Amino acid sequence: MLKSFAAKAIVPPAIAVTGFVIVCCILLYSVIKTDMLNDTIQHETNLAGTIVKSARFAMLKDDRETLRNIIDNVGQQAGVEQVRIFNKKGVIAFSAHPKELNTIVDKKEPGCIACHAGAVAATSMGRMEQARRFVNEKGKNVIAITAPIYNEPECFNAACHVHTAEQKLLGILDIGLSEEPLQKTLGVLRGRMIVFCIMVLLLAIGGVSALLRRNVLLPISDLTDYVSAVKKGDLDRKAPACRDEIGDLAHSFQDLAEKLKTAQDKLNKPDQPDDTTANRRS
Amino acid sequence: MKRALDRPTAPDNAGTPPDRDLVKQETLQRIERLRTKSSRGLWAMALFIAVSIVALNDFSLLPSLPEGIRAALGKPPSSIMISGALVVYTFSAIILILSRMMGGSEEYSGFSHVGYLTAFYGFYHFAKALGDNFWAVFAAGITILGLESYHIWNFCSEAIKREEEILAAIERNNRQ
Numbered sequence: 001m002l003k004s005f006a007a008k009a010i011v012p013p014a015i016a017v018t019g020f021v022i023v024c025c026i027l028l029y030s031v032i033k034t035d036m037l038n039d040t041i042q043h044e045t046n047l048a049g050t051i052v053k054s055a056r057f058a059m060l061k062d063d064r065e066t067l068r069n070i071i072d073n074v075g076q077q078a079g080v081e082q083v084r085i086f087n088k089k090g091v092i093a094f095s096a097h098p099k100e101l102n103t104i105v106d107k108k109e110p111g112c113i114a115c116h117a118g119a120v121a122a123t124s125m126g127r128m129e130q131a132r133r134f135v136n137e138k139g140k141n142v143i144a145i146t147a148p149i150y151n152e153p154e155c156f157n158a159a160c161h162v163h164t165a166e167q168k169l170l171g172i173l174d175i176g177l178s179e180e181p182l183q184k185t186l187g188v189l190r191g192r193m194i195v196f197c198i199m200v201l202l203l204a205i206g207g208v209s210a211l212l213r214r215n216v217l218l219p220i221s222d223l224t225d226y227v228s229a230v231k232k233g234d235l236d237r238k239a240p241a242c243r244d245e246i247g248d249l250a251h252s253f254q255d256l257a258e259k260l261k262t263a264q265d266k267l268n269k270p271d272q273p274d275d276t277t278a279n280r281r282s
Numbered sequence: 283m284k285r286a287l288d289r290p291t292a293p294d295n296a297g298t299p300p301d302r303d304l305v306k307q308e309t310l311q312r313i314e315r316l317r318t319k320s321s322r323g324l325w326a327m328a329l330f331i332a333v334s335i336v337a338l339n340d341f342s343l344l345p346s347l348p349e350g351i352r353a354a355l356g357k358p359p360s361s362i363m364i365s366g367a368l369v370v371y372t373f374s375a376i377i378l379i380l381s382r383m384m385g386g387s388e389e390y391s392g393f394s395h396v397g398y399l400t401a402f403y404g405f406y407h408f409a410k411a412l413g414d415n416f417w418a419v420f421a422a423g424i425t426i427l428g429l430e431s432y433h434i435w436n437f438c439s440e441a442i443k444r445e446e447e448i449l450a451a452i453e454r455n456n457r458q
Contacts, residue, residue, distance in 0.1 A: 016380060024369060026421060
C-alpha cells in the first residue's frame with residue numbers, strides 16, 4: 001500500500017504538515033502557559049505588596065489585633081489558599097490557619113530552599129524565584145509567593161524600639177493562591193488548540209488528498225484500466241478523456257491501440273492486398 | 283557520482299560483453315546493500331525513542347552534571363529562544379528532506395538528526411524547561427525521522443526493484 005502512487009504523493013506532505021503543526025502548537029501552548037503563569041505570579045506579587053502596605057500602619061503601631069484581622073480577612077477571600085507572616089527565625093506569627101500559629105516553617109520547603117540553600121540566606125530574590133508551586137493538604141495546586149518585609153527607618157525609629165537598625169529583614173509574608181482558575185483557562189486553551197489543529201490538518205491533508213485524487217489519481221486509475229483492457233484485447237475501447245499530460249498519454253495509447261488493431265485486421269485478412277501491393281501491381 | 287559507480291559492469295572498449303555471472307553477483311551485492319540501507323531509518327528511530335525515554339523524566343536516569351562543569355557552560359539560553367530554534371530547525375529539516383525526496387537523492391541524515399534532537403533535549407534540560415517542551419521535541423523528532431525513514435525506504439525499494447529487473451534480464455538471457 002505504501003508503494004502505491006497515492007501513498008507516495010500523500011504520505012510525505014501529510015507527515016510534514018501534521019508534524020510541523022503539532023510541534024508549533026505544543027511550543028505555542030508552552031509559551032502561552034509560561035506567560036500566563038508569569039502574569040499570575042505578577043498578580044500575586046502585587047497582591048502581596050498590597051497586603052504588606054495595608055498592614056504597614058498596624059505593624060508600625062504594633063497593633064497585632066488589626067494585623068490578625070487583616071490576615072484572617074484576606075485568608076477568607078475565594079482562591080486564597082494560605083496567607084501567613086513569619087519572622088526571620090521562621091516562627092509563624094500570623095496565619096489564616098490558626099493551627100499553624102507559633103510553629104516553625106521548614107527551611108527545606110520548596111519555597112524556602114531557594115534562599116536558604118547556602119550557608120548564608122539570600123536576602124533579595126527575583127520575582128520568579130520567590131514563587132513556588134505545590135499541592136497542599138487539600139490536594140489543590142497552589143502558586144505561592146513570599147514577600148519580604150524589610151526594616152525601614154520608620155520601623156527601627158518607632159517608639160517600641162523592637163528592631164535595631166542593623167536588622168535588614170523583619171519578616172516574610174507568604175501567600176498562596178489556588179491554581180484552579182489558571183488550570184481551567186489552560187484547559188480551555190488546550191481544547192481550542194486541539195480543535196484548531198485538527199481543523200488545519202483536515203483542511204491541509206484533506207484538501208491535498210482531494211485535489212490529488214481528482215486531478216491525478218483517478219485519471220491514472222482510468223488510464224491503467226484502459227491499458228489493461230487494451231492488453232486483454234479490447235482494442236475498440238475509448239481512451240479516458242483528460243486535458244492534461246495524462247490525457248496526452250491516453251491519446252498516445254489509443255493511437256497505438258488503433259495501429260495494433262489495423263495491423264491485426266490485416267493479419268486476419270491476408271487475401272486482401274494492401275495499398276502498397278495493389279499499387280505495385282498496377 | 284556514487285550512483286554512477288554502482289551501475290552494472292559495462293562492456294569494455296573492445297566491445298566484449300561483461301561476464302553475466304559477475305554482473306549477477308554485483309547486482310545481488312547491491313540488493314543486499316540497499317536492503318541494509320533501507321532499515322537505517324528504523325535504527326535511527328529506535329535510537330531517538332531510547333534517548334527520549336531517558337529524557338522523559340528530565341534525565342533522572344543519568345547522574346547530574348557537576349556544578350563546576352555547569353558553571354563553566356555558563357547561563358543556559360531562555361526556553362523561548364530554544365523553542366524558536368526548534369521551530370526553525372524543524373521547518374528547515376522538513377524542507378531539506380522533501381527537496382531530497384523530490385531530487386531522488388540517496389543521502390540519508392537520520393543519525394545526525396538524532397544528535398541535533400538530543401542537543402535540544404539537553405538545552406531544555408539546562409534551561410529547566412524540558413517538562414513543558416518534551417513533547418514538542420519528541421513530535422519534531424518523530425516527524426523528521428519518519429520522513430527520513432520513508433524517504434530512504436522508498437528510495438531503496440525503487441532501487442531494489444531496478445536491480446531485480448536487471449537480475450530478471452540476466453535470467454532471461456541465460457535461458458535463451
